Amino acid sequence: MHVTTIDHFRPQAGDFLTWSVDSVGSPQVSRVPPSFNQSVHLAGAEQHSTWLATAFRVTGRIDRRALSRAYHALITRHGTLHSSFTRCDNRIVRMEYDPSTLRLIENPGVRATDDCAMQHALWASLDAACHPFGFPAYLLGAIDRHDESTIICGFDHAHVDAYSMSIIVDDLHRLYHGYRRMPAEFSAESLMMSGSFVDYCAEEAEMTDISDSDPRLKAWLRFFDECERRPPTFPLDLGVPPGQTATQAADVRPLLGRSDTERFAAFCRRNGSSVYGGILSAMALAVRDLGGGRELPLLFPMHTRRSEPWRNAVGWFTTNAPIRVVAGDGPAVTVQQTGPALRRAVELGGIPVSQVIAALGGLRRERNDIFMVSYVDYRTLPAATLRDELDAHHISNVTTADDAQFWVSRTRGGLSIRSRYPDTPTGRATITSFLDQVRVVLDAAIAAPTDLLVPPTMTPPLDAVADG
Template sequence: MQVTTIDRFAPEPGELVTWAVDTEGRVPVASPVPPSFNQSVHLGGAEGATVWLAAAFDIDGPVDLKAAEYAYRALIARHGTLHSSFTRHGGEIVREVFDPDDLTLVERPPLRLDSGAALRQRLWSDFDAACGPFGFPAYLPAAISRPDRSTLICAFDHSHVDAWSISIIIDDLHSLYHGFLAEPGGFDADHLPMSGNFLDFCAAETLRPPTGPGDPRLREWVRFLDARDGTPPSFPLDLGVAPGESAPQGADVRPVLDAGATALFEAHCRRNGASLFAGVLSAMAGATRAMGGGPELALLFPMHTRHDEPARRAVGWFTTNAPLSVVAGLDLTETMRRTGPALRAAVRLGEIPIPEVVGAIGGLRQERSDVFMVSYVDYRALPGAGRHDAVRAHHVSNVTTADDAQFWLSRTESGLAIRSRFPDTATGRSVISDFLSEVIDAVARVPSEVRCR
């Protein structure tokens, strides 16, 4: 899986086809299932730029438009969140659900684009226009047809997908498309592995018994936030934007280690009681300290909530967050030995629903729209991972605005890479470039030293 941003996505020129989802004459049903916490936060801040994620992969030959239409329609029917939407009624956000049997796809006239840059820009503008959080649909199915090798690409508002979902979507679309090609009149989407429904997860959220106020995990959450005056953590180095200000988003995508070096680095982490993620976080704490940000790196990190088999195959926003403080030692290995146990303890804090945390401290005091966080996804373990390289699978994110730094670590068969999001100011660009260089240098020294022994 190649994790990138739309400004760096480089499709080959071709004929662009998009599909509209026709709902004319169809009336959705209001659902009693409220938005999840993540969805509520996302929808509450949805007045600005669109936040979407796209799944893209290659197929051989020109696009078979009937097979692509079948695959997209079956994907929508298969995943409950994709035939649901959000609307406002009297100041309240309401979820509405369409019967998937009522939905049809309407192919729009193709558009020939002979420049990769023009094609990227057209995709960017089309996705921005189509993938808003309110209204139906909040996504845009598309294809780029070429004589020898084509691309299926679909973008979704973030309220309906997470990183794991992107891998599921690619796997489902690949199976559905090629299944239709093999059996145009008889392929049954029910042959795919069983999938859960994200709306069921959202409903279950409302039925969960509350955590007791004496729960040590909740108390630890409160201590973490109280130490910061009830404010989520922010990146500790100056990025050139004051609280309350924002800037156009800067984006950086770069490799950290190749596959062999990643394995050596991970083995060193394991020998010192840490995971690969803990090892990189340790390097980040060391970089922060070296750049004058102090010895403690406080952050949030996302965790998936896919704890049963149906959820592992479901499209939706199955994530929560946990808090972590990484304290830099004198060298990377010493820091790893501290961070490993700290990260394992922090994972247990992620079991507490965020709304309960917010309630326990009487509400968050947010000085910035973004929250400093570091994410780690091992794409090798996700559905369809075995074909990611062969089909040139891409996870593409939008570029909008930013007022803090955020980092996404991705582990693939090719190794370890990092995507960064930050305010695109002169200070922000310089600081993040130096920070990433410090982190990568520290991580890369470990495999080099191991090889020299």
């Protein structure tokens, strides 16, 4: 999966096709409230459009009937895609549509004469369609060409996370080719069963609060006490004072190739950590080397698909956990410290963030964005064996920014990183220097001696699949 942003995604020109979703029945008010993530997202939804999209290639012209049937099966298969949000009496309520009442209508195609026009048409369509209020909150489309076409769809963040993008690629690929090759015999029932994110939200709403004496909650509170009850911020200057924002810049680059990633993974294992722990260690060392201090506090997203109904479900199945990474005397020492710290942090992810904030009496927010580092190992997700063949992309919007955020992805080709930060002269210079220094640390780790043995208690943690 190529993780990128819409300003870096330049599809070839073609006929841009889209489908509208209509209902012959009226939606019902749901008893299920928005999840915590959805509530936070919806509260700021008027500021800008935050969406995630995916694209993959197929041979030949688009079979429009097959793709229409595939999209219909996708939105009826996943509960969150036949739900929506609306405002009612100063409340945000969820509306649910009976999937049997939904029908797809193909819109007139738009021909893009060059790649730049194609990008702009796609970008404008995603911004217009992927809004959380109203139904649907997504764009269903394709770029039709003679030799090779592209299936592309985008969703407001309220309904999807990074993991969902892989599920959607897998589902759509199977559905489209099933309906294309066997239009009379193929059934969407042949796909693996999937739970509904709306049901997950109902379970979340019924969760019992964790005891105030739980050591995990106490650890959360200590973390925020040390941050003066503020979410952690990127420790290097980005040229944006608190309370101000700037246009977002995006940097998309490879970190390590396939063989170097394997060597780095072996280095992390020898030192009792995971690749994610190694990346966090490299970032902490880079920050220290650039004058940002020895400690790097941050939040990281991790998925919550821990039981079978949710493993193949589309939705925003993530929570957050806190970690404080301490730069030690070189990569090996830092990674040895980070491994146990990351394992402890993952345990804290079992505490609902809403309860942490309530126990704190609220957070002191000076910035809209929260400094975080996400990690996804796409080799473990649905469609892992297909994504390279399909040239699959995970595409995010660009909006505004007042802090730095990083998405690290591992594929069969190695490690890559997407960075989001304020587009200021200081921000550009800082992030360039930071990413260059991260690479210096990674190269030093790869070149480290291989005779270090891991103490028996230093077993590496599983890498958490994170948010988009």
